[in-house]
Each structure stands twice: as structure tokens, then as C-alpha cells.
Amino acid sequence: MSNNQSIFSPRYVALSVGIILSVMAVGFEGLAVTTIAPSIAGDLKGIHLFGWIFSTYLLAQIVGTLVVGRIIDKKGPAAPFTYALVLFIVGLIVAATASDMYMMILARAIQGLGAGAMMTCVYTAISLSYPDELRAKILGAFGTAYVLPSMLGPYVAGLIAGQWSWRFVFWGILPIIILSALLSLPAFRKLKVHSTQEGNGATSTWLALLLTMGTGIFLAGLGMLPKITGVILSIVGLAIMSYPLRKLLPKGTLTFQRGMPAILATRGLFFAAYVSTQNFLVLGLIDIKGISPANAGLIVASAALSWCLFAYLQGRWDTADQGLGRNKRIILGVLLLTLGFAVVFWIPTVTPTLAVIGQIIAGIGMGLAHPTSGAVAFAHTREEGAGETSANLQFADSFTPGVVIGIGGAILVVSQAAGLTMQSGLIVTMGFNLVLILMSLFASIRITSESSISIQSGIK
Numbered sequence: 001m002s003n004n005q006s007i008f009s010p011r012y013v014a015l016s017v018g019i020i021l022s023v024m025a026v027g028f029e030g031l032a033v034t035t036i037a038p039s040i041a042g043d044l045k046g047i048h049l050f051g052w053i054f055s056t057y058l059l060a061q062i063v064g065t066l067v068v069g070r071i072i073d074k075k076g077p078a079a080p081f082t083y084a085l086v087l088f089i090v091g092l093i094v095a096a097t098a099s100d101m102y103m104m105i106l107a108r109a110i111q112g113l114g115a116g117a118m119m120t121c122v123y124t125a126i127s128l129s130y131p132d133e134l135r136a137k138i139l140g141a142f143g144t145a146y147v148l149p150s151m152l153g154p155y156v157a158g159l160i161a162g163q164w165s166w167r168f169v170f171w172g173i174l175p176i177i178i179l180s181a182l183l184s185l186p187a188f189r190k191l192k193v194h195s196t197q198e199g200n201g202a203t204s205t206w207l208a209l210l211l212t213m214g215t216g217i218f219l220a221g222l223g224m225l226p227k228i229t230g231v232i233l234s235i236v237g238l239a240i241m242s243y244p245l246r247k248l249l250p251k252g253t254l255t256f257q258r259g260m261p262a263i264l265a266t267r268g269l270f271f272a273a274y275v276s277t278q279n280f281l282v283l284g285l286i287d288i289k290g291i292s293p294a295n296a297g298l299i300v301a302s303a304a305l306s307w308c309l310f311a312y313l314q315g316r317w318d319t320a321d322q323g324l325g326r327n328k329r330i331i332l333g334v335l336l337l338t339l340g341f342a343v344v345f346w347i348p349t350v351t352p353t354l355a356v357i358g359q360i361i362a363g364i365g366m367g368l369a370h371p372t373s374g375a376v377a378f379a380h381t382r383e384e385g386a387g388e389t390s391a392n393l394q395f396a397d398s399f400t401p402g403v404v405i406g407i408g409g410a411i412l413v414v415s416q417a418a419g420l421t422m423q424s425g426l427i428v429t430m431g432f433n434l435v436l437i438l439m440s441l442f443a444s445i446r447i448t449s450e451s452s453i454s455i456q457s458g459i460k
Helices: 013-043 052-075 078-096 101-129 132-163 167-189 201-224 228-248 260-287 293-320 326-345 352-379 383-417 422-445
Strands: none
Touching: 013 052, 013 078, 013 101, 013 132, 013 167, 052 078, 052 101, 052 201, 052 383, 078 101, 078 167, 101 132, 101 167, 101 352, 101 383, 132 167, 132 293, 132 352, 201 228, 201 383, 260 293, 260 326, 260 352, 260 383, 260 422, 293 326, 293 352, 326 352, 326 422, 352 383, 383 422
């Protein structure tokens, strides 16, 4: 393939634009809800159910992600992608017309199912449609499309909710997702897989549901800490989660075994640490440093800018070295994430300037490590395992951040119950994120570059 081949050349342009619009719609919706959730809960008189606006989405996303990966490897991505789009659109309409909080929670569950399945299908399309030489570029564009809403999403959503109604936020996403469907569905229908797997989808579905149940119990327990009920629920949830995690993830993921397990462990850990650090840094800047929410948002947006820039650059570097430097770029990216987190770790000394520096460094790390880890994962993947790998990648991007943020919130609650200040609790939370990124760094060293390595038994 010619080195000047582009993801926007005639052969790929419709699919590329459709993928980018899909990712932007899902990313904007997720971030927009963060901004408008207080208004939703207030208007629908459901403040006591506020947390379920987010938890329901996460739990449903787990099911959508895990179940659809197996379906893709048996029947191809076209039908699952169509159903995922329909689910996401229905979820948007139900949310926009919700008359009470229970209807909104149902809408968020439908959206989560659709979003999890949709992103898994998108990853599969990248694996099946683009040659290895272009995957780093489309994955870089994928990351940019997801990150850009972090700069504009909260502000735009707040503006729409303030000027009109939070309902128009959901209505406004509909044209984007419909345009994405019109562009990408024809390309999805052309994608075929050669299934060699036996039919055990029912077992995998039950494992996915068991993992979702365990995660829900675990997160609910974390929210009740330090009460004894919270401790019991957290332990029970963790115990329930452990079995399906071992069965659904490639063997050796939890022990950083070389090859695909190390790739997924690296990605899950650094992505969770990044998202958690972003969330709790904003909390620290607002509650400890007295910075306005708008300015705190601008500070963390600096990471989005450097992420986008280096996601683009890594695609060019990947072309220049024909993918031979991918492992080094992942390790360098995780190292930079470690440095960026270290800059903002000690909350008492963090100034706005230091926070911006730390965020820019972390953004560079994400721009290098995130798309490159996806490209390496697909290089390890046989065609008939594209859905499995796609589900694994999407799982790493959705499950681990949700769990880690829940743990971080629990650390704050327990710290305050123990008589510590919010500042002390945030230091412990940021220290936990730093431990995660150091674990990711260790896992990244165990990634191997040979594309001939077979995928271990993964998400079924």
C-alpha cells in the first residue's frame, strides 16, 4: 500500500466519517449528561436516584460490549451495528421525553446497551476494513473524535440546558447519529467474518450478566461505605465479579501475561487511571483551590488538545517506521502519563499552571499509548477474532474507568469518615491512580510485537 494512502481516500471516506460521527455522538452524549444530570434529577424530582443516571449506563454498556463481540464473530458486524444504532436512538428519544426519573434510568440503560455494542462494532470495522498500515491513523482519529467532545460537550450542553431545556441535548444528538448511520451502514454490510467458533453464546451472555450484577453490587457497596452494609456488599460484589472476569478476558490478563493479555491490561489500567485522575483533579481544583468549574474544565481540556495532536502524529510515525516502533510508543506514552500524574499528585502544591503542565504531559501520553495499543491488539488478531478483540478493547475503555472512579469516590468517603480532610482524601485517591499507572507501565513492558501470536481464549 502506498504511504500516502489516507483514511479519507475514496475507498474509506464514508466509513471513516461515519465512524468519527458515531464516536463523537457517543462521547458528546456521555459528557453532556454529566453537565445536565443535576437539572434532570431536579426537574424529574429524582435527586435520590441521581447516581443511577450514570451507574445504569455503565452496567448496560458492559452487557452491550460483551454480548455483541461473540455475535460479531459468528454473524459479522452489520446486523449488530444496526441494532446498536436503533437502541441508541431509542434511548435518546426516551430520555428526551422522560416524564419521571425511572423513565430516564430506563433510557440510560437502553443508551448504554447501544453505545457498548456500537463501539465494539466500530472497533471491529476498523480491524476488518483497514489494512494494518492505516489502523494507527483511524484509531488516532477515533481517539480525537472521542476527546474533542470533552472540550465542547459540557459547555454546549450547559448552554442548551440554560437557554432552552436539557431535553434538547438528547434531541440534538439524533441528527448526528442518523447521519453516521447513513454513511457507515453500507460499508458495514460489506464486512464478512469467517467464523470458526463453536456456539456457546448463551454461556457468555450469562457470564456478562453475572459480571454486570457483581459490578452493580460492588459499586452500590462502595457508595455505602464505611457502613457495614457497604463493606459486605463490596466484598460480595467483588467475589461475584472475579469469576466472569477470569472467564471473559483472555487468559493471563490479570497477571500481565505476554501478548494480548498484556496489551489489554496495559490499556485498561492506563485508561482508568487517566479518567479517574481527570475527574478527581477537577474536584480538587474546585473544592480545594477555589477555581471556578468553567476554569477547571478549561484546565483539563488542555489534555484533550495534546491528546489530539499526538494521536495524529503517532499515525504519521507509524507510517514512517511501518509499525516497528509501536511498542516503544506505548511504553513512552505510559511513562509520560506517569510523569503527568506525578505533577498533580500532591494536591496542596498544585497550582493552575502546574495542573495545565501535568494535563498536557498526560495528554501526550494518551495520544501515543491509546491508539497504538489498539493497533497492536489488532495486529495480534485473526480475522475471525475481530469481534472478540473489539469487545476486549471497548471493555477496557468502559469497565475499568467506571470501577476505578467508584473506588476513588469510596476512598474520599472513608477518608472523611475517618476525620481526614477532603484534601487528604484526594491525595490518597491520586496516589491510587499513580499505583495503577505504574502497574500499567510494568504490563506495557510485557507487550510483544509479533503479530503471529494467537489470541488467548477471550471474550466469547
